[in-house]
Amino acid sequence: TRIIENSILLKTNxxxxxxxxxxxxxxxxxxxxxxxxxxEPTVS
Known part of the structure; x- marks a missing residue:
């Protein structure tokens, strides 16, 4: 679960x-x- 939480955090970041x-x-x-x-107006 720790790895999954970390990957989710990484993705959101x-x-x-x-x-x-x-x-x-x-x-x-x-x-x-x-x-x-x-x-443009000043040029034209």
Whole structure:
């Protein structure tokens, strides 16, 4: 049971880390899009 508990903990930790990475990626993408949207009017 100890090993199973540890593996479950590891899996949840990995999933949490992955979701954090995804969140950061999406956030930076949105930020970049907003930056580009802000820059476009001044260019054109």
């Amino acid at each position: 990995l999933i949490e880390n992955n979701s954090n990475v995804l969140f950061v990626l999406v956030y930076t993408l949105l930020y970049l899009i907003i930056l580009i949207e802000d820059v």
